[in-house]
Amino acid sequence: MSATTEKRRVTCIVCPSGCRINVEIEGGKIIEISGNQCKRGADYATTEVTQPMRVLTTTVRLENGRLLPVKTSHPIPKALLFDAIKELSGVVVKPPVKMGQVVYSNVAGTGVDVVATRSWD
Amino acid sequence: MVDVVIIGGGVVGCMIARELSRYQLKTVLLEKEDDVASGTSKANSAIVHAGYDPKPGTLKAKLNVRGNPLFDKICSELDVPFKRIGSLVVSLTEEEDRVLEELLERGKKNGVPGLKIINREELLKMEPNVNKKARAALYAPTAGIICPYELTIALAENACQNGVEIKLNSKVVGIKVVNNGELAVMTPTETIHTRYVINAAGLYADEISKMAGAEEYRITPRKGEYLLFDKRFGNIVNRIIFPTPSKISKGILVCPTVDGNFFIGPNSNDVTEKDDVAVTPEGIEEIIKGAQKLVPELPLNHVITSFAGLRAVSDTDDFIIGASKKVRGFINVGGIQSPGLSAAPAIAEMVLEILKEEGLSLKEKRDYNPERPRVYKFRQMNNEERRELIRKNPAYGRVICRCETVTEGEIIDAIRRPVGARSLDAVKRRTRAGMGRCQGGFCSPRVIEILSRELGISPLEITKCGCGSEILKGRTKEFIETGGVVDAK
Amino acid sequence: MQNRELVIIGGGPAGLSAAVEARRLGIEDVLVIDRESEPGGILKQCIHTGFGLHIFKEELTGPEYAERFIRKAEALGVEIMLDTMVIELTSDRRIVAVNGREGLVEIQAKAIILAMGCRERTRGAIKIPGFRPAGIFTAGTAQRFVNIEGYMPGCEIVILGSGDIGLIMARRLTLEGAKVRCVVEIMPYSNGLTRNIVQCLEDYSIPLLLKHTVVNIHGKKRVEGVTIAEVDDEMKPIMETAQFIPCDTLLLSVGLIPENELSRMAGIEIDDVTGGPVVNQRLETSVPGIFACGNVLHVHDLVDFVTQEAMEAARGVASYLADGGKKYDHIPVTAGEGLRYVLPQRINVEAMTGEKQNFFMRCARPMARARLYVESERGVIESRLLSHVKPSEMISIKLGRDELKGVKMLKFILQEEGDKIECND
Numbered sequence A: 001m002s003a004t005t006e007k008r009r010v011t012c013i014v015c016p017s018g019c020r021i022n023v024e025i026e027g028g029k030i031i032e033i034s035g036n037q038c039k040r041g042a043d044y045a046t047t048e049v050t051q052p053m054r055v056l057t058t059t060v061r062l063e064n065g066r067l068l069p070v071k072t073s074h075p076i077p078k079a080l081l082f083d084a085i086k087e088l089s090g091v092v093v094k095p096p097v098k099m100g101q102v103v104y105s106n107v108a109g110t111g112v113d114v115v116a117t118r119s120w121d
Numbered sequence B: 001m002v003d004v005v006i007i008g009g010g011v012v013g014c015m016i017a018r019e020l021s022r023y024q025l026k027t028v029l030l031e032k033e034d035d036v037a038s039g040t041s042k043a044n045s046a047i048v049h050a051g052y053d054p055k056p057g058t059l060k061a062k063l064n065v066r067g068n069p070l071f072d073k074i075c076s077e078l079d080v081p082f083k084r085i086g087s088l089v090v091s092l093t094e095e096e097d098r099v100l101e102e103l104l105e106r107g108k109k110n111g112v113p114g115l116k117i118i119n120r121e122e123l124l125k126m127e128p129n130v131n132k133k134a135r136a137a138l139y140a141p142t143a144g145i146i147c148p149y150e151l152t153i154a155l156a157e158n159a160c161q162n163g164v165e166i167k168l169n170s171k172v173v174g175i176k177v178v179n180n181g182e183l184a185v186m187t188p189t190e191t192i193h194t195r196y197v198i199n200a201a202g203l204y205a206d207e208i209s210k211m212a213g214a215e216e217y218r219i220t221p222r223k224g225e226y227l228l229f230d231k232r233f234g235n236i237v238n239r240i241i242f243p244t245p246s247k248i249s250k251g252i253l254v255c256p257t258v259d260g261n262f263f264i265g266p267n268s269n270d271v272t273e274k275d276d277v278a279v280t281p282e283g284i285e286e287i288i289k290g291a292q293k294l295v296p297e298l299p300l301n302h303v304i305t306s307f308a309g310l311r312a313v314s315d316t317d318d319f320i321i322g323a324s325k326k327v328r329g330f331i332n333v334g335g336i337q338s339p340g341l342s343a344a345p346a347i348a349e350m351v352l353e354i355l356k357e358e359g360l361s362l363k364e365k366r367d368y369n370p371e372r373p374r375v376y377k378f379r380q381m382n383n384e385e386r387r388e389l390i391r392k393n394p395a396y397g398r399v400i401c402r403c404e405t406v407t408e409g410e411i412i413d414a415i416r417r418p419v420g421a422r423s424l425d426a427v428k429r430r431t432r433a434g435m436g437r438c439q440g441g442f443c444s445p446r447v448i449e450i451l452s453r454e455l456g457i458s459p460l461e462i463t464k465c466g467c468g469s470e471i472l473k474g475r476t477k478e479f480i481e482t483g484g485v486v487d488a489k
Numbered sequence C: 001m002q003n004r005e006l007v008i009i010g011g012g013p014a015g016l017s018a019a020v021e022a023r024r025l026g027i028e029d030v031l032v033i034d035r036e037s038e039p040g041g042i043l044k045q046c047i048h049t050g051f052g053l054h055i056f057k058e059e060l061t062g063p064e065y066a067e068r069f070i071r072k073a074e075a076l077g078v079e080i081m082l083d084t085m086v087i088e089l090t091s092d093r094r095i096v097a098v099n100g101r102e103g104l105v106e107i108q109a110k111a112i113i114l115a116m117g118c119r120e121r122t123r124g125a126i127k128i129p130g131f132r133p134a135g136i137f138t139a140g141t142a143q144r145f146v147n148i149e150g151y152m153p154g155c156e157i158v159i160l161g162s163g164d165i166g167l168i169m170a171r172r173l174t175l176e177g178a179k180v181r182c183v184v185e186i187m188p189y190s191n192g193l194t195r196n197i198v199q200c201l202e203d204y205s206i207p208l209l210l211k212h213t214v215v216n217i218h219g220k221k222r223v224e225g226v227t228i229a230e231v232d233d234e235m236k237p238i239m240e241t242a243q244f245i246p247c248d249t250l251l252l253s254v255g256l257i258p259e260n261e262l263s264r265m266a267g268i269e270i271d272d273v274t275g276g277p278v279v280n281q282r283l284e285t286s287v288p289g290i291f292a293c294g295n296v297l298h299v300h301d302l303v304d305f306v307t308q309e310a311m312e313a314a315r316g317v318a319s320y321l322a323d324g325g326k327k328y329d330h331i332p333v334t335a336g337e338g339l340r341y342v343l344p345q346r347i348n349v350e351a352m353t354g355e356k357q358n359f360f361m362r363c364a365r366p367m368a369r370a371r372l373y374v375e376s377e378r379g380v381i382e383s384r385l386l387s388h389v390k391p392s393e394m395i396s397i398k399l400g401r402d403e404l405k406g407v408k409m410l411k412f413i414l415q416e417e418g419d420k421i422e423c424n425d
């Protein structure tokens, strides 16, 4: 086995079995996936190893000093979560706001919108 | 120049302050913490003892028996609940039966009224949850329960109302004799010149006495730990249930509180530090074992909090009360361990006598008012009274602490009164907000909000119990342009 | 004194769902009372996703889930009385509530649904020794400070208990710039969803220490650290393994307790295991005309089940109002081996509100594969194979009227199955 082989462990969350999946990577390519009980697990593990994605939920400031809960409308790369939250720390929203309204676009350059998760009059 | 400086805002200092507020004097009370009742007076068994326990002839015995009957009047003047529920010392062995006899004798010598020994049947009828193996009990009808910090706060408020100046966050760091008949008391921020100093500094009375160059004695801290139970089980016992006493303490007891909870404790262990109020696993085990001897079925799943208090044990093993022979105008009130709470009214009387002997002339004030303005307690009012109160002030219609049903009106009142609350614990001691089964989980964010609004300071400056105990560490990122968490300070 | 048809105490997801369903069933006069200034209950502060997968088939955040129900309730003409705390409840269905506007509000209701939710277990409840400084919060209180008020409870944090609220807060505080040192769990397994362990802890390399607990809290004014130690099989700390962890904050995520002060006041029978009222097939408590659902009945992990249960309670109220409070006999429903409890605790098959009866239960310990047996006096009447049961995840099953006809008792049993056995039914 060459020295560039990397082993990663992923806990599958697709179903309650919670399989511990082992992924072997060589030269940036996945060469083996084991420990999963089904194909969905393999797909999940592949994304987790190559480009894990998460929905970010946080709050932004309202002009009235209160907090507005928000989320990204789609998952964004896990690696960009901290960048996204930093970018959002400067955002101030003027009420009224409707649930689902976009309050920020293209967060951290992902092309994903950030939407309000509640209304505020 | 003032007439009297009292050092220490415990029950003893505050009782003396209120006593002095009857007279035309300039009195200042200095307390190092951010509130009165921050020392031993906030964590003890809260019993106004009958007085059969202390050795005849000691100050403890004399002042306990003298102090006990004074509580009814003081408490009604100050609107502080006091319940004379009586106490029972339970014997479980033949040997302990003899101890009961001894206590009865001692009690008679001390002048305690109404003592009698009751048999097993009578005992179990009065207290069905007491150990069925009990043989007999010494019944003392004059023993009572009180909330010690509520009393202390009420005393301070009333003293303040009558002109005593109460200075919090004022730790005494030096005392000097300026010239004959004048003492200078120093805190980090000021120096107060006075004719008399009363040392009621509790655990630190030895250090204060030494600081002034007066008599030297030693106070060692002896810890007592407690577990407090949910109100739902408050009637597990109706009276104070003691085991037979040991040499050093009255033992681990089971006792109702005036607020309807009950507690078990205290144990009795010497510790080295005067602020070591940490609860220990061994301590918890010890008090559970001890209390189970008296009441075997304890609802251990319904403990709502644990706490510890420190007894100020002097090397003479009695109260040390008297004018210094070395420093004129300096009066020690030290070593006030149990039954210090019960004796406090009599201690104050005695201190007054001493002051007189030392040349202080006491002229009564015309406008002295022994009554403290009423404290509205929503949870204790009937619906008619509640309706009336909310009509006058809608803040009494907003419930902030759901476990103890404390309203915003009560919290605002606690902050605005004389010697007003400045921290979460101070609000808690005055209103019970946060003392219920959720222990402030629900109401602390709201109490912080009210404190910050009333005091005009940021929520970040609100403390649990004075400087260094800030509750929040900063704002979330949303409020900080640069990102990152800033420290409260 | 006002006269009302249905009063719902609590405007969280349970109260709102019950109100919506009650209106749909044609109950005209529905009043929801909540002590907060906005409806939504605990969901207002649960800004993370994970709500509504069963009910809406999409993943919503707590506020979104709440807002959907608030809108429905408003559209259906449900009256919501806010900033109003119910302080008294009697067994003849009289309510006293208090607010600053009207003072005391007295109501006589035909039917009442209890939906008061739950509160968090505290340090006292689990008796952790040490000092009592600032910096000890329950996870839910910390959640409120961060998500509603915008304040940080601490910078360096240890979390005791691996319940979902604690896990969610571990991530939230990390994203806000705090350092979460570890999550300490006394059990050999976590009480949270695997998904939360992965996405809230593993994503941020936060260690989860199983079979560990906090044995001491240090710091006189503010928390300065905690001592943690491994525990043995009896859950007693092994002091040789004690280690000091510096931190300024301890979050407790050690469980929830149904909030039943009012129920007790009304003399409602409470189940020692669930901490909530004993109920029958239509979620009616031991006091006729008073119903219960949501966290006040038993602690839920999924809000979707809360909604389902609340709808059941609303159907129960409708049947109660229709039959005029007729008295029924009940057969007992009990939890046997492998289960902590089963709800409802008693049923009357004839009076079931639908063709199927929902049973909610919690297992006593995690099992990879387990078989659930339903026994009557005649023996096993039903069995189902379940995989991956955990005490933290509620089991819900439905039994049909036909299966239940004529039985005199029901007992539910959960038995672990060996790995080899494949689905054999």
Ligand SMILES: Cc1cc2nc3c(=O)[nH]c(=O)nc-3n(C[C@H](O)[C@H](O)[C@H](O)COP(=O)(O)OP(=O)(O)OC[C@H]3O[C@@H](n4cnc5c(N)ncnc54)[C@H](O)[C@@H]3O)c2cc1C
Pocket: B007, B008, B009, B010, B011, B012, B013, B030, B031, B032, B033, B036, B037, B038, B039, B040, B041, B042, B043, B044, B045, B046, B047, B048, B049, B170, B171, B172, B173, B200, B201, B202, B203, B204, B208, B222, B223, B224, B225, B266, B309, B310, B311, B312, B336, B337, B338, B339, B340, B341, B342, B343
């Ligand atoms: C476990 C336990 C159980 C008890 N049970 C009972 C009982 O049931 N009945 C009973 O009668 N008694 C009981 N006692 C005794 C009773 O609690 C005490 O006697 C009483 O509270 C002592 O009050 P104090 O004012 O002297 O002391 P404290 O309340 O300690 O007050 C002293 C004050 O002085 C302040 N201070 C100290 N140094 C300085 C300084 N340098 N500058 C300014 N201020 C300073 C402190 O901060 C403190 O607030 C019990 C005691 C303990 C520990």
Ligand SMILES: Cc1cc2nc3c(=O)[nH]c(=O)nc-3n(C[C@H](O)[C@H](O)[C@H](O)COP(=O)(O)OP(=O)(O)OC[C@H]3O[C@@H](n4cnc5c(N)ncnc54)[C@H](O)[C@@H]3O)c2cc1C
Pocket: C009, C010, C011, C012, C013, C014, C015, C033, C034, C035, C036, C040, C041, C042, C043, C046, C050, C051, C084, C085, C086, C087, C115, C116, C117, C118, C119, C120, C139, C140, C141, C143, C164, C165, C168, C256, C259, C262, C293, C294, C295, C296, C300, C301, C302, C303, C304, C306
């Ligand atoms: C801190 C915390 C975090 C949680 N996080 C999650 C999560 O992430 N995901 C998840 O699926 N579940 C979570 N849960 C579980 C969640 O609580 C339930 O799924 C659901 O919210 C319970 O709904 P409920 O309506 O029964 O209770 P609640 O939402 O608690 O609502 C009860 C309502 O009743 C009101 N009320 C109570 N007593 C009175 C009274 N006397 N008078 C007037 N009003 C009253 C309260 O103010 C409250 O608004 C969490 C629970 C808590 C406590």
Ligand code: SF4
Pocket: A012, A013, A014, A015, A016, A017, A018, A019, A035, A036, A037, A038, A039, A040, A041, A042
């Ligand atoms: S691999 Fe398949 S079986 Fe295993 S957890 Fe993932 S989805 Fe479930």
